[in-house]
Amino acid sequence: MPLSYGEGTLAEHRACRANAVAFDVSHLGTVRVHGRGALARLQAAFTNDLMKITPGRAQYTHLLNDADASVLDDIIVWWIADDIFDVMPNASNTHDVLSAIGGDDVTASRAIIAVQGPEARSRLATIGPDAAAIGRFRVGTAAVAGITCTVAGTGYTGEDGVEVAVPAAEAGIVWDALVAAGVVPAGLGARDTLRLEAALPLHGHELGSGITPLQAGLGWVVAWDKDGGFYGRDALVSERERGVARQLRGLTVEGRRPPRADQVVMVNDAPVGVVTSGNFSPMLEHGIALAFLPPALAVGTEVIIDGRGTQTPARVVATPFIPRP
Amino acid sequence: MQIPEDLRYSTDHEWIRIEGTRARVGITDYAQDALGDVVFVDLPDVGTAVTGGASISEVESTKSVSDIYAPMSGTISEVNTDLGDAPERLNEDPYGEGWIFVIDFTDASQLNSLLSATAYRDLVEG
Numbered sequence: 001m002p003l004s005y006g007e008g009t010l011a012e013h014r015a016c017r018a019n020a021v022a023f024d025v026s027h028l029g030t031v032r033v034h035g036r037g038a039l040a041r042l043q044a045a046f047t048n049d050l051m052k053i054t055p056g057r058a059q060y061t062h063l064l065n066d067a068d069a070s071v072l073d074d075i076i077v078w079w080i081a082d083d084i085f086d087v088m089p090n091a092s093n094t095h096d097v098l099s100a101i102g103g104d105d106v107t108a109s110r111a112i113i114a115v116q117g118p119e120a121r122s123r124l125a126t127i128g129p130d131a132a133a134i135g136r137f138r139v140g141t142a143a144v145a146g147i148t149c150t151v152a153g154t155g156y157t158g159e160d161g162v163e164v165a166v167p168a169a170e171a172g173i174v175w176d177a178l179v180a181a182g183v184v185p186a187g188l189g190a191r192d193t194l195r196l197e198a199a200l201p202l203h204g205h206e207l208g209s210g211i212t213p214l215q216a217g218l219g220w221v222v223a224w225d226k227d228g229g230f231y232g233r234d235a236l237v238s239e240r241e242r243g244v245a246r247q248l249r250g251l252t253v254e255g256r257r258p259p260r261a262d263q264v265v266m267v268n269d270a271p272v273g274v275v276t277s278g279n280f281s282p283m284l285e286h287g288i289a290l291a292f293l294p295p296a297l298a299v300g301t302e303v304i305i306d307g308r309g310t311q312t313p314a315r316v317v318a319t320p321f322i323p324r325p
Numbered sequence: 326m327q328i329p330e331d332l333r334y335s336t337d338h339e340w341i342r343i344e345g346t347r348a349r350v351g352i353t354d355y356a357q358d359a360l361g362d363v364v365f366v367d368l369p370d371v372g373t374a375v376t377g378g379a380s381i382s383e384v385e386s387t388k389s390v391s392d393i394y395a396p397m398s399g400t401i402s403e404v405n406t407d408l409g410d411a412p413e414r415l416n417e418d419p420y421g422e423g424w425i426f427v428i429d430f431t432d433a434s435q436l437n438s439l440l441s442a443t444a445y446r447d448l449v450e451g
Contacts, residue, residue: 009362
């Protein structure tokens with residue numbers, strides 16, 4: 001996926017908020033886990049509880065480091081059929097996930113196209129009406145431009161939409177048909193500014209080594225009491241009892257200057273936290289950031305972001321930065 | 326890629342338009358394309374004395390931050406305040422409305438170290 005196509009990141013971002021865009025996210029991993037014991041293996045490893053859903057649905061979940069409850073990866077599981085699961089890790093974490101749960105790495109066999117935006121379904125409907133009807137966090141098989149695809153009502157933009165897994169050899173047909181249907185190609189730049197406005201975590205920034213789901217504000221991903229537990233449960237229970245030392249929060253600045261990852265957050269001239277992601281918000285037209293801060297810093301607290309010798313006033317705000325559709 | 330013949334260029338991908346004893350400065354078409362969508366320009370203050378080659382400003386895009394250098398020594402006599410609300414002018418019109426600042430230069434001999442359009446084209450198309 002390029003950083004952007006012809007019109008640039010800002011135009012692609014706005015197209016996703018107002019119309020529909022397509023991202024080639026084939027770089028994500030797909031690990032297929034199937035057969036007897038597949039469900040039990042996933043249940044024993046991941047934090048969320050697949051018993052909350054059924055075949056034909058998708059679930060967001062975490063794989064934790066067993067020793068310290070760091071998030072090794074955040075994952076979407078597509079429950080394809082009774083004993084078939086497509087587990088979708090971040091590309092660079094596919095190996096960690098494979099070693100934890102086994103299964104087959106089928107990443108190379110398919111492309112994945114994310115179709116996102118308020119008009120994603122209406123445009124997709126012109127070339128795949130059944131695909132466009134697959135609901136939020138549902139998974140099913142449907143034709144798109146005559147090609148049989150696996151379609152899930154998932155995404156990473158804060159907009160409605162679907163992700164389409166298409167056999168690799170046919171990916172070009174589906175992509176071209178989407179573009180012909182008025183879906184705007186969008187790149188990695190817009191993918192990052194969109195997920196930031198929606199306050200969705202990016203592994204390596206808001207999740208990763210030393211960061212637990214509780215610190216990232218994702219306690220809802222943890223099914224504490226499910227049968228069989230999950231990797232990292234003991235360490236995470238300890239942290240829950242102690243209370244988290246830091247919490248992921250949103251920051252806004254008044255001007256357009258983008259805060260950047262690794263800039264230090266100050267209160268009364270003392271460092272209290274660090275920015276994990278920051279950029280210009282194309283919809284709000286000012287800078288926004290996610291940062292780890294002491295839990296006691298309430299929404300509305302004024303802070304300073306210290307970056308490259310410039311001190312920028314900022315304020316702790318509730319997330320997401322833009323309303324959910 | 327546009328590289329107007331009547332401008333001088335720096336190896337830092339800035340263009341310089343000589344207007345008597347003043348030098349109007351912006352970033353090149355090549356630079357704006359490499360930066361991507363510009364969302365913020367940190368303008369220097371009018372009246373600041375600058376040294377040729379020193380970093381005096383920053384341009385931020387959705388993907389990165391880049392330094393802007395003074396191509397010649399002198400005093401900043403004008404800045405493009407319109408960029409405060411419309412930094413995208415660096416992308417849309419890099420050699421026109423996307424100009425960033427004007428230097429009243431003190432040492433005309435520094436002009437000799439700037440590149441011609443031909444030399445700059447060789448640099449970026451190498």
